Amino acid sequence: MVIHFTSSLANIIDDFETLRRIIRVIHQTGNVLARDWMESQYQVDISKTVKELDPRQIYDLNIDAIERADLVIIEGSYKSFGSGFQAATALHRKKPVLFLVNSNRVASEGKISRGVNDPLLTRKEYANHDDLDLAVKDFLESNSIKTKDLRFNFVLDPHLYNHIRWKSFKTKKTKAEVVRELLLEDMERH
Amino acid sequence: MNIYFSANARDMESSIDKYRLIIKAVRESGNTVIHDWTEVAVFRGHMVLDKIRWQELFREAQMGIDNAALVIAEVSGRNVFGVGYEVSSALNKGKPVLALVEKNQIDTSYINGIVHPLLTVKSYSVRDLAKNVKAFIEANEA
Numbered sequence: 001m002v003i004h005f006t007s008s009l010a011n012i013i014d015d016f017e018t019l020r021r022i023i024r025v026i027h028q029t030g031n032v033l034a035r036d037w038m039e040s041q042y043q044v045d046i047s048k049t050v051k052e053l054d055p056r057q058i059y060d061l062n063i064d065a066i067e068r069a070d071l072v073i074i075e076g077s078y079k080s081f082g083s084g085f086q087a088a089t090a091l092h093r094k095k096p097v098l099f100l101v102n103s104n105r106v107a108s109e110g111k112i113s114r115g116v117n118d119p120l121l122t123r124k125e126y127a128n129h130d131d132l133d134l135a136v137k138d139f140l141e142s143n144s145i146k147t148k149d150l151r152f153n154f155v156l157d158p159h160l161y162n163h164i165r166w167k168s169f170k171t172k173k174t175k176a177e178v179v180r181e182l183l184l185e186d187m188e189r190h
Numbered sequence: 191m192n193i194y195f196s197a198n199a200r201d202m203e204s205s206i207d208k209y210r211l212i213i214k215a216v217r218e219s220g221n222t223v224i225h226d227w228t229e230v231a232v233f234r235g236h237m238v239l240d241k242i243r244w245q246e247l248f249r250e251a252q253m254g255i256d257n258a259a260l261v262i263a264e265v266s267g268r269n270v271f272g273v274g275y276e277v278s279s280a281l282n283k284g285k286p287v288l289a290l291v292e293k294n295q296i297d298t299s300y301i302n303g304i305v306h307p308l309l310t311v312k313s314y315s316v317r318d319l320a321k322n323v324k325a326f327i328e329a330n331e332a
Contacts, residue, residue, distance in 0.1 A: 115244035
């Protein structure tokens with residue numbers, strides 16, 4: 001899966017190992033980053049001589065990354081406008097979001113991040129790196145395409161439609177159940 | 191018109207004066223600030239809130255945006271996750287947004303990079319704050 005990972009720029013230097021750890025779990029579980037910005041941002045912050053991207057480029061890259069991502073992970077221990085904007089944008093586009101907060105920093109967390117009740121948002125507090133690894137792994141696993149039901153459009157001509165409708169009536173099963181059983185039978189045969 | 195006001199609810203004691211200027215400008219132009227949370231938030235710093243109350247505050251904010259014709263957001267400072275969330279929500283709901291940033295912060299602000307047809311970004315000093323608010327309202331009056 002493609003994952004967009006973001007955090008406040010304010011904690012890049014202090015929390016670099018934590019942020020790197022999240023990325024490591026993403027890679028170890030066979031997933032890829034939509035935008036690998038953190039190492040270069042770290043160099044920008046450390047060197048103080050490398051020119052930062054301008055805000056418009058950052059915005060465009062983040063929106064593009066959210067569009068391409070299957071899931072979004074936000075390290076939200078340090079609040080930022082950009083993290084909040086990206087969280088709402090991702091949820092609006094129906095992307096599941098994991099919001100991670102270091103339990104030492106919960107007291108300084110804002111009302112919105114604690115109050116969001118969107119079912120696609122998972123908020124997790126972590127006390128140490130083991131907690132953090134587990135939270136990221138659980139989120140990736142529970143949102144894996146392998147473990148989710150998928151939906152697609154299915155177009156039928158009237159002849160096939162009438163047959164499924166008749167079969168559905170006769171067997172007292174939904175049309176979807178009829179199609180699923182036919183597919184399972186076909187899978188067993190092959 | 192109903193107008194929702196979004197801003198950082200932390201450090202209210204140092205911010206409330208400029209928030210009051212914005213709200214006063216909205217009222218002077220004949221409009222209503224829907225779900226005005228600012229005066230209560232001055233005292234909230236001294237309250238202990240549980241999870242249920244946080245969800246209630248979030249719901250109230252989202253309702254405020256839903257029922258507003260326009261949104262005005264004070265987006266200065268980095269610690270404004272909630273304001274970022276509300277600005278994105280408002281734009282996604284098709285509401286015109288005025289984002290106000292203090293003049294000395296505009297160059298480094300994330301909002302300065304956002305390109306959206308419904309978003310107006312203005313840098314301000316306290317002297318021209320009311321003028322910016324009134325101009326935005328006038329430009330969006332039907």
